[in-house]
Amino acid sequence: MTTELVNIALKKAERSRIEEVDFNNLPFGKHFSDHMFVADFVDGQWQNLQVVPFDSFTLSPALSSLHYGQSIFEGMKAYKNEAGEVLMFRPLENWKRMNVSAERMCMATIPEEVFMGGLEALLRVDADWVPNTPDSSLYIRPYMFATDVFLGVAPSKTYRFCIFTCPVGAYYTKPPKLKVETEYIRSAPGGVGYAKCAGNYAGSMYPTMLAQKAGYDQIMWTDGVEHKYIEESGTMNIMFVIDGKLVTPATSDSILKGVTRDSIIQAVRSWGIDVEERKVSIQEVIEGIENGNLTEAFGAGTAVVVSPYSLIGFEGKDYMLSEIPKEDSLANRIFNYLTDVRTGRVEDTFGWMYKI
Numbered sequence: 283m284t285t286e287l288v289n290i291a292l293k294k295a296e297r298s299r300i301e302e303v304d305f306n307n308l309p310f311g312k313h314f315s316d317h318m319f320v321a322d323f324v325d326g327q328w329q330n331l332q333v334v335p336f337d338s339f340t341l342s343p344a345l346s347s348l349h350y351g352q353s354i355f356e357g358m359k360a361y362k363n364e365a366g367e368v369l370m371f372r373p374l375e376n377w378k379r380m381n382v383s384a385e386r387m388c389m390a391t392i393p394e395e396v397f398m399g400g401l402e403a404l405l406r407v408d409a410d411w412v413p414n415t416p417d418s419s420l421y422i423r424p425y426m427f428a429t430d431v432f433l434g435v436a437p438s439k440t441y442r443f444c445i446f447t448c449p450v451g452a453y454y455t456k457p458p459k460l461k462v463e464t465e466y467i468r469s470a471p472g473g474v475g476y477a478k479c480a481g482n483y484a485g486s487m488y489p490t491m492l493a494q495k496a497g498y499d500q501i502m503w504t505d506g507v508e509h510k511y512i513e514e515s516g517t518m519n520i521m522f523v524i525d526g527k528l529v530t531p532a533t534s535d536s537i538l539k540g541v542t543r544d545s546i547i548q549a550v551r552s553w554g555i556d557v558e559e560r561k562v563s564i565q566e567v568i569e570g571i572e573n574g575n576l577t578e579a580f581g582a583g584t585a586v587v588v589s590p591y592s593l594i595g596f597e598g599k600d601y602m603l604s605e606i607p608k609e610d611s612l613a614n615r616i617f618n619y620l621t622d623v624r625t626g627r628v629e630d631t632f633g634w635m636y637k638i
Contacts, residue, residue, distance in 0.1 A: 288331055288399040290319075292407065295335040305413050308451035310585065311421070315411040318446040319400035322429070323390040328443070331396065333403050336446055346438045347428035353480040354383040355425035357584040360405055360447070360638075362414045363626030368405055368638040370422075371624050373398065375541045380424060383477040388437040389426060397424065400445050405638045413449045419624075421450045421585070453585045457592035458499035459600075460515060460579075462564055463489055468514065468536075470506035475513075475536035483517065490516070498595055500581075504564060506536065512562045518581030518589065519543040522567065523612050525575050527556040542582045546616050548632060555612070564596060571601045579603055580613040588617040 295316040303313045314336050321331045347353050356376045361369050377397040384391045401422070405412070412420040424445045428438030466489035469475025474482060486501070493501050500516035512531055514520060519540040521530040528550050533539045547557050570576025571594065581589040590613045594601045608614050622628040623635065 288395045290399055290403045291332040292403070293332065293334045294407065298410075300410060303449065305415050305418070305449060308413065308415075308418055308449050310450045310453050311448055313448055315408040315420070315447045315449070317404060317408050318444055319404045321396055321400065321443045323441040323443070328390075328393065328396050331400065333400075333407055339442075342431045344431045344433055345428070346430040346432055349433065350428070350435060351479070351481045352387055352389055352428035352438055352441075353425070354380065354387055354389065354427075354478055355423060355480065356380045356478060358422040358424070359584060359624070360412050360420040360422060361624045362412050365626070366414075367626070368409050368412050369624065369626065370401065370405070370636040370638065372541050372545065372634045373401060373636050375544070376424070379478065379539065379541070380426075383479055384426065386474055386477040387479055389428065390441050392426070392443055396443070400424075400443075402638055404445055404447065408447060409638070411447060411449055415451075417452045419450060420447050422447050450585075454499075454589050457590045458516075458581075459497070460500055460502045460591050460594045461493040461496060461498035462512075462594060462596040463493070463501045463503055464509040464597075465489070467506035468503045471534070471536055473506075473536060476534070476538055478538065486517075496595075502564075502594065510563055510565075512564055512567065513537050515581045515591075518583035518586060521546065521578075521580055521582055522562065522570070522576055523578035524566075524570050527558055528612065529558045529560070529562060531562050532559040540583055542584055542587065542620075545620065545632075545634065546582055546588070549616065549619055550612070552631075567594065568596055568601060571603065574604070577604050577606060578611055578613055587620055588613050590614075 298316050316336060317333050318336045319333050321328050358373060358376050359371055363369060377394060381391040426441050426443045429440045429442050430438035468486055490501050502515050503513045505511045505513055514537060521528060551557050579591045593603060623630055
């Protein structure tokens, strides 16, 4: 899909802020590109599609999304290849997942031509913001929120869809330490864990803060019924290498279907490595660390790509993960492969990349 399929107005910023950014020092989510794409759902259709300078919104105090949480988002990245072309990684998967979230939250769905047309228009005008320094990329944040000015508890009839971008470097500078969470829950069967809605992340902040005060960096979430089975890790899917196999919790209505997760599974299987998507108990993980069968644990997600963990804390005891050389780890092989595909250094055999 291209912008020719939809009418998108363009209002360029009078002055670019790109010279204010040190592209060799990019903290995550601090610098925002010059423009954003906005569209409004009114009278049953998407309208007012436009790329405009990045700026604040004027909102009513009675905006329904501020009171009842109809708000969803996605996370994506764009890269540059050696020829300077802008490439997006599997954007249609994010569009599909955003509409899954929209349906669960009783919100308007977004047509492919609006989502992809907005992405293309925005990345064309802000192409210079896509970094080409090592471990950097342009993070893309599509999101949508309810815009009815009404305090009744009911689905909004109007919505705003927006996309903005920011150049980013590495999310973590060192392998994080995890604490297994057995009191608080992120999601539960029948809930909204599989949707990328704002409330999921708001609810995770307090237990994460407690874990950080205890000396950890992130949480390993367990199931909301028994606190026996591992679900996610912070804001990421989680993966283990056990007996030489890649093992990851099977997705469900309480686990987000990660695009990076799916990409890793496809790539690893193509290398002839066994992959198991199944229930993974915390007991299996602890025993695997103790007997040496579990050699790696890492998170997978758009922001971090792949993030190995250094230890897992459970019931007051820290279990150190084996320190195999980075160059020999499966996590490192995955990270390098995905980076090379995204920047055009190796052939895209899966057809993942979308060129602007």
